[in-house]
Amino acid sequence: MSTRPFLRIDNIRKRFGPIVASDGVSLEIEEGEIHSLLGENGAGKSVLMSMICGMVRPDEGDIVYKGQPVSFASPRDAIRQRIGMVHQHFMLVPNLTVAENYILGQGSALSVISDMDKVHRKIRALSERYALDVRPDAIVEDLSVGEQQRVEILKVLFHGIDLLILDEPTAVLTPQETDRLLCLMSDLVKDGKTVVFISHKLDEVMRVSNRISVMRDGRVVHTVKVGETNARELARMMVGRDVRMELPRNPEPPGPIVLSVENLACRAENGIPAVRGVSFDVRAGEIVGIAGVSGNGQTELSLALSGLLPVDTGRVVLNGKEITGLDPAAINARSFSHIPEDRHKHGIVLPLSLSENTILQRYDQKPFATGGMLNGRVIAEHTRDLIKRFRVKSRDENQPIAALSGGNQQKLVVARELARNPDFILVNQLTRGIDIGAMEFVMEEMLKQRDSGRAILLISTELEELFAICDRILVMFHGGILGELPPDRTRLDELGLLMAGNKEQPAPAG
């Protein structure tokens, strides 16, 4: 390794209005290493990398790349210097072909597109070289998320890079796809490239990195070699305190059936069948997980159960009474709580206050209202109580909920739904967009609910979350339930195969 770092970031600062995104970040990346950036949401990882690839200009500080100070005015400048980034939200135009996406912005604006054959040949050659299955004439929107990511990675390679930045690339992948990506990263390094891997998943970071830098509150708090640390220490550095990695379990046998779903089918908003005949039961005192790559009908299943999407066929029975086809208010009134996937769309009303958000479903009921008038004092007391019990970080109950962080918004949604004393709780993406500290808290709350005899259905794309709190895991693929597994981490391969739609048992290892 050379003494001079490949990329040196020196005391970078960046503010967006009142928010400090980078608070004097310093970081050194060596040539030919896989350097992971670990940190919670909002720690400043993505912003830092956006500055390196020219999307955002730092307010202060220096970036020295290959020994030269650089200042990129646009991403194109960074691409010219052979720095490429694969963004968390893909930069692919959905209605164009792969090849068209690759030549977007290249050459003169006035040029006539010619010689697409040459572009196609170059893409095929690269695709073979890195064993990335990418067809140049495929339309991007027809591809799965995993395929789109391959297209995105190959796009960066197509433009020619020495430094590759991957922003949370594994969030959308099955375990097998993740394995392939981690292998690809190693191959790229063998090919002389340098990789920066942004993630908040400790296990992946531990597996693939040479060095790991942990970010917190807009700073790099620590850089360590992978052999000199462990997951627990990394988690502590991320959060700033000890984190319990394993939650205590209380293996009580589950009680009677609370929710029963029989042969449920429904279509997505665009009319395409999304849930195709799903049956399962959830019993009192158990957490049933639904795993699956996003887009396999989980969203529609949860909307149909909560009455937000019309049911085509099948029955949903709650506490022995059929609730199929009822409107959401009627379902809510029957001891059914819903912690939705998209809290901004279905969970809260952003401009309203915390108080108003806590009574969204019960604003017309006693004690919150009498004779059509709201009881401000009762509502405020109720909200203050929830804020205290669920440790929602906020100024007071009159603050608009939009001012809270994602984690605190989620805590309030969870608090509201649990305060209604439901028999059944439908949870879709319990921990999406929230930090480890809040994650641990809401997961513990779910376990407490289970222990007090509630039935919980947890839909999630985060396998760690499912393994941590579920009693059994159903795998959803293409609108159906493909199988059931116990929450046993040693059976991850099996789970991954089911998530990819493969029903056969995997070949025995070794």
Added chain:
Amino acid sequence: MDDMMLLTFLATLVGAAWRLATPLIFASIGEVFSERAGVLNIGLEGTMLVGAFCGFAAASATGNIPLGLLAGVAGGMLFGLVFAFFTITIKADQIVVGAALNLLGMGLTAFLFRTYYVSTGKGIDIAQPVHIPWLSDLPFLGEAFFRQNLIVYSTILAAILATLVLYRTSFGLTLRAVGEHPKAVDVAGRSVPGYRYAAVLVGTGFAGLGGAFLTLGHSNQFVEGMTSGRGFIALAVVVFARWSPIGAFFVSLLFGLFYALQLMLQAQASIVVPYQVLQALPYIMTIITLVVFRGKGAAPSKLGQPYEMR
């Protein structure tokens, strides 16, 4: 009606349809560019009126029709620049600005016309049909297709050229990307506002040309509010045409057919339907089109949304 009369009727109908479709073809092809870049310009009506007035003013001053057309394009683009500034630079709501510009276009052209021209009552010489040897003399087909002026013929050229630019150039590729995923364009190092400005200017230039045709190739006078809703119909054409220039050409022809049909049916004494009903035909068809084809399917996904880098 015997067969000969029917054939003559149909030939005249088709010829008139193309002529009446011409302003729609220009305006809708232009709007395809604008909307593909994510900018919904409902100010087409006002822009067409400005084009019609500028074309009329320039031609009546110089007696030169090409110069008049050029003035129509320039007037439309100038109007478009105002729209682009407010919607792209200031990021004001596209619908609000478009509605304001419609009112401005109507009021401004009426004011200028009344102030400077109405007392003269003078018409202008308009573009005459070109006689194409042999073809123009063909029975029926000649009447239907080969007795138009050059502006009408140029609609074919416009549709082909627009298609080539949109699908075969780097500019067109980037433009289409801007309406779907502007951030990807930004990351690829191209200016999203720059492309949106260009798209709006192309769009309003075409709308101005369509307006100028009304005064320079159709009627020989400017009349207040003479576009009579063509700008709005062009918006419907774009939806029906699924945002394609060739589609816009043919859908405009279909609407031209409704215009021609209502004109010719009014002249038929044997038809007892009140003429107001017939006059409403193109507008009724517009509403039906929008209801039937309202599906979002092919619409650029960022249509109508301002772009924020961060």
